[in-house]
Amino acid sequence: MKKRVLVFPCGSVPGIDINFALRDCLRIELFGGSSVADHGSFVYKNYIGDIPNINEECFIERFNQIIEYYKINFIIPTHDTVALFLMENQTLLNAIVVCSEVETTRICRHKALIYETFKGYDFNPIVYNNINTIDTYPVFLKPNMGQGGRNSYVAHDFEELNFYMHRSKDLIICEYLPGDEITIDCFTDKNSKLRYFSPRIRQQTFNGISSKSHILEKDEELLNIVRQINDKLSFRGYWFIQLKKDTNGNFKLLEISTRVAGTACLSRNLDVNFPYLAVLDFSNEEIDITPNNYSIEIDRTLISRYKIGIEYDRVYIDFDDTLVFNNSMYNKFMFMFIYQCLNNNKEIILITKHEKDIYMTLQELKIDKNIFKEIIHITNNDYKYKYLSQEKPCIFIDNSYVERKHVRENLDIPSFDLNNIECLIDWRG
Template identity: 40%
Template sequence: MKKLNVLVFPCGAENAGEIAQALRYSVHVNRLIGLSSCEDHGRFHFNDYVGDAPYIDAADFAAWFTDFLATQQIDVIFATHDTVCEKLAPLVARFGCYLVNGDAQTTRIARRKSLTWELFKDQSWAPRCYGQDEQPAQWPVIVKPDCGQGGNGVALAHNQAELAERVKNTPMPLIVEYLPGKEITVDCFTDRHGKLIWVGPRTRERVRAGIAMRSESVTADEKITAIAEQINKRLKMRGPWFFQLKQNSLQEWKLLEISCRIAGTMVAQRARGVNLPLMALHDFMNRDIVPLVTPHVDYIDRAIRTRAHTTLPYRSVYIDLDDTLIIKGQANPVVMAFIYQSRSEGKRIFLLTRHEYEPLASLENAAISSRLFDEIIHLQAGEKKSLSVTGPAIFIDNFFPERLDVAQYDDVLVLDVDAVDFYIK
C-alpha cells in the first residue's frame, strides 16, 4: 500500500494545526508537509515545513507551485483558506493531484456569499438580501463583505444613515436581514460517490477571533439534515466541508455561508471519533468510510490546545503495542504520557497485543518498562481483543477494525492514536 505525501497550505492557521494533529500518527501518511508564504506557527505544527512560497497573487506563483507539487510528489492537498482553495482548484486540476473539495465551480460559488445565496434563493432557508438602492423591509440589517470569513467586517445598521456609512466602509458589501438567534456550524463529509455520509452540527458557545473556543454537539434533525442534503446536491463536494446557520426572530434557520475547507473547530468531531481529514485520505484511496462516533464526549473546550471531556467513569486502559505504543521502534510520547497520567489516577493499565515477537523484548528495545502495565495480554493470531476488554474502560488502538469490534461495548471509549492527546491534562 502506497503511503501518501500530504500538503497543507497555508499551514500556520488554526485549521492547519487541526489537520496536522489529525494526521500526524496516520500509518497512511509518508510525509505531512506544511507550506506557507511567510514564517508562521506552521513551523511548530509540521516537522516538514516550507515557509517561502510565493503569495498566491504573485506572478510566479503558478509556476512555482506546480514545480513544488512535482518535486515533492504531492498526492493530496488541503487548502486551509477559502481564497487559496479557489485559486488552487483550476491549477491542481491541470496538474493531476487531489485537492480536497477542490471543484473549481464549487470553490468559486462558496467563496462568494452573493453567489451562494443566489444559488439557493428558492429555498426557505436562504436569507433575505437587499440591493444597495433598496429600502430594507425591516431594521436593523447586516452589512458584510462578499468574500469575508470569521465574522470579519460584519456591521449592524439601524437606519438609512448608518447603512450608507457601513456600505461605504465595507469591501464588496452585501446587505442582508439581521438574524438575532442561535448560530451553529454544521461539519459535513461527502465521499467520492457524492454521498453525504456525515452531518455534525455544533454550537459556537464562546468565540474568539471568529473561532469557536467551546463547542457542543447538536442533533442533526430533519431540517438541518435537509439543508445539508440540498447543498450537497447542488454543489460538487468531496471530502470535509461545512456551512453555518443562524436563526431569525422566528427561530427559523437561515444560511450564512458555505466553505470547502477544514474548519479549525472540526476538532470537535475528531474528539467524538470522527476524524474528517483522515477520512479524506481514506476516500482518496477509494475506501468506503463508516464514521465511528463515541457517545461519551459531550463538548470540547479550547485554549492553546484542545481537550475532550468524557462522561465515562473508566477504571482501566487497554493499549495496543504496534503503531500505537511503539511507532517506528520508538515509544509514542503522547501515549506514554497518558499511561503515566492514568497510573497516577489509580487506573489499571493493560497492554493488549498480537505482537509477532516477545512483547517484553520489544518494550525493552523501546526503553519502556514492563512495570508500567498491570498485565501484558499477548494474544495469538485470530483471537479477538474485544474478548479481553472489560469496561468501563478506554481502548487505544490504531487499527480501525479492532476499534469497531470493541466499540460494541457501551462502557468503553475507543480511541485512535491521534485522539489520545485530547485526554492529556
C-alpha cells in the same frame, strides 16, 4: 506506500488541527507549507517555508517544483481563497487538490453567489440589493468574500447603513438574524452521497473560530437543509455550513465552505477524521463512518509552543516532586517529555536523594528502571552538581531551586523547573 499530503497554508487553526488529525496515520506522510513564517513550523516535522504567495506569477512553477521534490500526492488547502485558486488551476498542478469541484468552490467563496444559488429556498436569508427597499432594521452587513465574521456590521438605521456602505464597497446587506448560530460539519463521498453531518453550537468565538462549542442533536430541519445544499452543489470530501436563527426561530444560511472547519476537531474526537476520510475518498477507496456516541464539548484558549536554542544528548532528572509527587502521583507532562527524549535517543539519567530504596520505589510505581541510562542515588546533604558529567551536552531538571542554582553556577548547564518544561516539548509531527 504512504500517501504524501501537503497542508497549505499550514499555520492556521484548521492547519494545526489537520496536523493532529493526520500526523499519526500510518498510511500518510504529512507535510506543512506556508508562504509566510507561521505557527506551522512549530508543529509540522516536515515544514516547507517560503512557498510563494498564490498571487505571484511564479507560484505554479515553484509549487510544482515543491510537489515534485517532496513527491506530494495530495494538497489540502486550509483557506477559502487558496482552495479556489488551486481548484481553478488543478490541471496545471502535479498533485490532487483535496477539495470540492471548482464551480462549487467558487460559489462557496462568494456569499452573493451562495444567496443567488439558493434564492427561493426557505433557509436563504432576505438579501437587500437596494438600500431604498429596506423597511426593517436592524440589518446585517458582511463582505462578499469574508469569513469568520470579520468586517461585518449591524446597522440599526439608514444613517448607520449609509456610513458602512461608504466605508466598504463589497458589503452584502441581509436580514438581521438574532438567534443562535451553529455550524454543521459535513462529508460527501466520491459518489455525491452525503455520508455524515454533525451540528455544533458556536457558543463563543475567537478570531472567527469557535473557542467554545459542543455537539448538538441532529434533527430533521437541519438534515433537510444539509440535503438540499448537498443536492444543489457538487461537494466532495469535507465541507461545512453556518446557520443562524431568525426572529421566528428558523435557521437561515450564513455561509458555506469547502474546506475543513476550524472546529471540525470535535467530530474527529468522535472518531470521524475528515481529513483522513477525504484523502481515502480522493484515493478512490471505500470509506466507512461509524462515530462514537457520547457528548463532547471543546473550550479553546491560546497554547504556547516554543523553539529553544540549545542542543543536548543527555538529561539529568530528579525523582521526588519532579517525576512523581508524594510517591503516588505521576507527573504526566514530565513523562511525555521523557518518552520524547527516548524517541530522539537522548540519555535519561535519574539523580535522586530519595529516602527509600529507589529501585524498590520504581518497581512499586511500575516505572521501568531501564528507562534510565543510569540511576545516581546520593545522600540528602550532598549536592547533585558534583555528579553531573559534561562529556555530552546535557540539561538538568529539578524542582529544587538550590540544586538548579548550583548546577548553573558551577557547571553552566541549562537547568529547568517543572513550570518551564513546556519549552522543551517538541510538538512537531
